[in-house]
Amino acid sequence: MGEGTGERLGILAGGGSLPCVVARAALEEGYQPIFARFGDGTGGSQDGFGEGRDFAWGEAGNAIMWLREMQVRRVVFCGTISRRPDFKALIPSWQTLKRLPAALSIVRGGDDRLLRNLAAYLERQGFTLLPVQAVAPQLLTPGGTLSARKPETLELSALTSARDAAIALGRLDAGQAVVASNERIIALEGIEGTREMMRRVADLRARGRIHRGERLALVKAVKPDQDHRFDLPSIGLRTIDEAVEAGISAIGLSAGASLVLDYDDVVAAADRAMIALVGLSSAEGTAKAMGDAP
Structure with a gap:
């Protein structure tokens, strides 16, 4: 016991x-x-x-x-x-x-x-x-690349932009999640929550507002000075499905300060969808935290 x-x-x-x-x-x-x-x-x-x-x-x-x-x-x-x-x-x-x-x-x-x-x-x-x-300490996100596929150069750029925007958003206590491409910020989470934000991104892609050359990344980051006793960023199998619908090819989470529900199943689903899944170790050195891009 x-x-x-x-x-x-x-x-x-x-x-x-x-x-x-x-x-x-x-x-x-x-x-x-x-x-x-x-x-x-x-x-x-x-x-x-x-x-x-x-x-x-x-x-x-x-x-x-x-x-x-x-x-x-x-x-x-x-x-x-x-x-x-x-x-x-x-x-x-x-x-x-x-x-x-x-x-x-x-x-x-x-x-x-x-x-x-x-x-x-x-x-x-x-x-x-x-x-x-x-x-349940096993739910905490490890650092580094968790999926079989490492993020590519354009995805690293998108992850960096999304991470920086998520930290700024967290300082406003407005949300934890951001979707960015290698060119621009696509969507910020507000009171509607991550799921509705992802639906907006899927709709933007369907309407041609996001062009094919953009590589999209979702980052869910712990807020600066957040009380870690509750509301840590989290993902599960449904997140992977939503990412596929939205055309997202990379997902980043705060390593050691976010949760992955059903870790093995989530990683397997990310691998099937060819999504690069990454634990971001800090606000600095994104490429270092994930390993060199191929």
Whole structure:
């Protein structure tokens, strides 16, 4: 048994596959997963990994009380939330109503500020927040070229431009992902999320706004000064499919500060699609981080 030694771990779960991936890793580390599902995560299941309940945003206070009753002391955030809570438009439960002033202050600002505020509030409620990588370190992106094919010269140029733009975007707390070509910036992620951004790129290509000579790269980069306990950039099999649709031939991620879900399957899918997949080790020396281009 791992360091959890039977301790209950609260998984504040959104949508997607990540909550179950984290639960599986938690079990291997000796934790007992307990799911509190919100937003995109409600209506789902935890595939037998642990007990769980759905909570509307208006029942956030009830979730805190329930986790306490379940003797949960440590919690981890994971999963997608496509729409942030709007407490002004909800009919809150009494447990949430008591916490409403704090809730309204939490949801102001960009995503990074929201998560920092939420983390600080939960810590004041007596919970300890763990990062996903503390429970499932195998999800962290290694440095260097991960795919069979290394990025070519034009792709290196596109990766460098996208990485630099993603860092600048992150300073604004506006998004984590950028698509660039070897000639220009193509798309910046906003509140719509990476998936919608990729659809925009696919549409631009279909309408001839991106010419055939451009080599496109997607970079998902951790924000400068981001709290690494939550919302690290991530990719999965669906990202590879979306990249194919958008005509993207190279993908870069922050090495050691981003997540690859189902690593072996993602790398295999990238290889089948002839996509160069790279862990970017720093904001400097992109070519060095990926090896010399062929």
